[in-house]
Amino acid sequence: MMHHSSFPEEGEKDLQWSEFIDRLFETAAPYLAVRGDADHTAVSHGYSLTLLQNEGGNRRIVEPAVILHDVGWSVLEPENISAAFGVLAKGEEAERLNRIHETEGAAIAEKILRSFDYDPGLVESIRDIISRHDSGETAPSLEEALVKDADKLWRFSRTGFWQETARQRLNPQTLLDFLEARSRHWFFSPTALRLAQQELFTRRDEINNLPS
Ligand SMILES: [Fe+2]
Numbered sequence: 445m446m447h448h449s450s451f452p453e454e455g456e457k458d459l460q461w462s463e464f465i466d467r468l469f470e471t472a473a474p475y476l477a478v479r480g481d482a483d484h485t486a487v488s489h490g491y492s493l494t495l496l497q498n499e500g501g502n503r504r505i506v507e508p509a510v511i512l513h514d515v516g517w518s519v520l521e522p523e524n525i526s527a528a529f530g531v532l533a534k535g536e537e538a539e540r541l542n543r544i545h546e547t548e549g550a551a552i553a554e555k556i557l558r559s560f561d562y563d564p565g566l567v568e569s570i571r572d573i574i575s576r577h578d579s580g581e582t583a584p585s586l587e588e589a590l591v592k593d594a595d596k597l598w599r600f601s602r603t604g605f606w607q608e609t610a611r612q613r614l615n616p617q618t619l620l621d622f623l624e625a626r627s628r629h630w631f632f633s634p635t636a637l638r639l640a641q642q643e644l645f646t647r648r649d650e651i652n653n654l655p656s
């Protein structure tokens with residue numbers, strides 16, 4: 445995979461890239477299935493493409509990092525997973541488990557990317573981003589900013605919002621209020637903030653039209 449032929453035609457290069465992305469999704473699938481993260485990963489990957497288009501950044505870092513960022517949940521027991529994430533997760537134990545999904549995820553991602561003979565420099569950048577994708581409050585690079593923004597945007601999407609209310613047993617209005625309060629200082633890129641606000645507008649409409 446990722447053979448570097450000297451001067452590939454533009455179209456050919458795109459095809460190779462999309463094949464690589466497909467294979468990466470396939471390889472990540474069993475890890476992502478443990479917490480039920482297939483939809484989360486696909487939706488966040490979709491957002492990352494829009495972010496890359498509007499903000500720039502290296503897609504050879506951003507796309508693999510988004511696809512692999514949550515593979516680390518696969519090492520935790522199911523009962524620990526539910527204690528470790530979401531708007532109600534609090535405390536030292538939740539934090540410890542959350543750190544495990546970051547560090548184990550970074551190690552698994554590195555192993556997967558090496559199996560594709562992926563560029564070692566890029567592997568290192570991707571591993572570092574995954575190792576702090578949730579806990580890190582700064583983004584030292586544009587690529588890291590876009591990965592974190594794409595991850596958070598999931599909760600604002602139609603699929604993500606309604607899946608998270610079910611998965612975290614939240615009242616939709618409670619989640620909406622939480623996201624509205626956080627969105628203003630959550631995102632690194634202006635594109636992500638704009639997308640989040642558009643999504644919230646639609647989610648509010650959906651909540652107001654729920655059958656009572
Ligand atoms: Fe995560």
Ligand SMILES: [Fe+2]
Pocket residue numbers: 484513514595
């Ligand atoms: Fe995530």
